[in-house]
Amino acid sequence: MQIDPKKCVACGNCVAVCPMGAIYIDRKINRAIVNTEECVECYTCFRGMSMERLPPTIVRSIRSVLKVFRLRFDPEPDVCPTSAIIPDELTWPRTVRRAFSDVTATHESTGILGRGTEEVKTNDVTNRLGEGRAGLTVELGRPGIGVWFRDVQQVTQTLAAARVAFEEKNPITAMMVERDTGHLNPEILNEKVMSCIIEFSVAMHEVESVLVVLREVAGRIPTIMALGIAARCDATGHTELEEILSDAGYPYLRAKTNVGIGRADPIPELLAEPALEGSA
Numbered sequence: 001m002q003i004d005p006k007k008c009v010a011c012g013n014c015v016a017v018c019p020m021g022a023i024y025i026d027r028k029i030n031r032a033i034v035n036t037e038e039c040v041e042c043y044t045c046f047r048g049m050s051m052e053r054l055p056p057t058i059v060r061s062i063r064s065v066l067k068v069f070r071l072r073f074d075p076e077p078d079v080c081p082t083s084a085i086i087p088d089e090l091t092w093p094r095t096v097r098r099a100f101s102d103v104t105a106t107h108e109s110t111g112i113l114g115r116g117t118e119e120v121k122t123n124d125v126t127n128r129l130g131e132g133r134a135g136l137t138v139e140l141g142r143p144g145i146g147v148w149f150r151d152v153q154q155v156t157q158t159l160a161a162a163r164v165a166f167e168e169k170n171p172i173t174a175m176m177v178e179r180d181t182g183h184l185n186p187e188i189l190n191e192k193v194m195s196c197i198i199e200f201s202v203a204m205h206e207v208e209s210v211l212v213v214l215r216e217v218a219g220r221i222p223t224i225m226a227l228g229i230a231a232r233c234d235a236t237g238h239t240e241l242e243e244i245l246s247d248a249g250y251p252y253l254r255a256k257t258n259v260g261i262g263r264a265d266p267i268p269e270l271l272a273e274p275a276l277e278g279s280a
């Protein structure tokens with residue numbers, strides 16, 4: 001993203017809008033500047049603010065006059081009064097920033113918006129997590145910090161060494177050049193994104209050892225790591241995770257339960273029911 005210095009009147013509205021803190025007012029030139037290293041191309045500033053088309057010269061003059069009287073010309077807080085915020089023509093590898101950070105962008109590898117994965121939420125129909133396995137999600141960068149792919153790679157390398165099975169339908173897996181080592185495409189390592197999700201599964205008995213290595217790598221990367229873990233319930237609604245997590249010293253809090261409404265296959269018991277009288 002860039003800000004046109006010919007149009008910007010340094011009202012400062014866009015500074016508060018940027019989730020990465022990448023926009024600042026340069027008081028020497030009295031213009032807003034985007035720190036392109038920190039900008040993740042989320043488009044929040046461009047899409048989230050109303051763009052007015054006031055003439056920059058007139059707005060600057062009004063602001064200067066009002067300043068003399070210790071008054072301010074302040075546009076509404078969600079408005080860029082002079083339409084000074086302009087998207088860049090993104091090229092590879094910078095395009096990866098937008099793919100992971102702009103909620104309206106679709107990932108080419110999975111065809112899904114946002115972080116590019118349905119996670120285990122659609123397990124009813126995708127069956128990505130089978131019996132006897134635990135599915136883990138490692139979310140990096142959220143909220144409000146972001147993450148560099150060089151740090152994402154530290155996590156994927158650690159997990160590859162622990163012999164996890166990376167999820168196929170996930171854009172981070174698609175970025176790996178070697179799954180056995182967890183190496184990502186070297187061209188993206190110096191790109192930053194708002195957040196991303198690494199997904200993988202392990203056998204139940206491997207959960208505790210994976211939690212140990214994740215805790216170790218979390219201490220080495222300068223961002224936030226959030227861990228999610230899922231398993232199939234048995235007929236009584238129980239999973240082995242309760243005991244495994246308790247033994248490993250983690251509180252067991254059931255967050256989301258997928259009740260199995262979204263079935264891919266017909267339910268045999270329902271098919272066996274006789275058709276209602278008069279029904280087609």
Ligand code: SF4
Binds near residue numbers: 003011079083084
């Ligand atoms: S909102 Fe527009 S005019 Fe105001 S500081 Fe940002 S880019 Fe400049």
Ligand code: SF4
Binds near residue numbers: 001017021039046
């Ligand atoms: S695109 Fe996103 S990260 Fe970049 S300057 Fe705008 S709000 Fe900030």
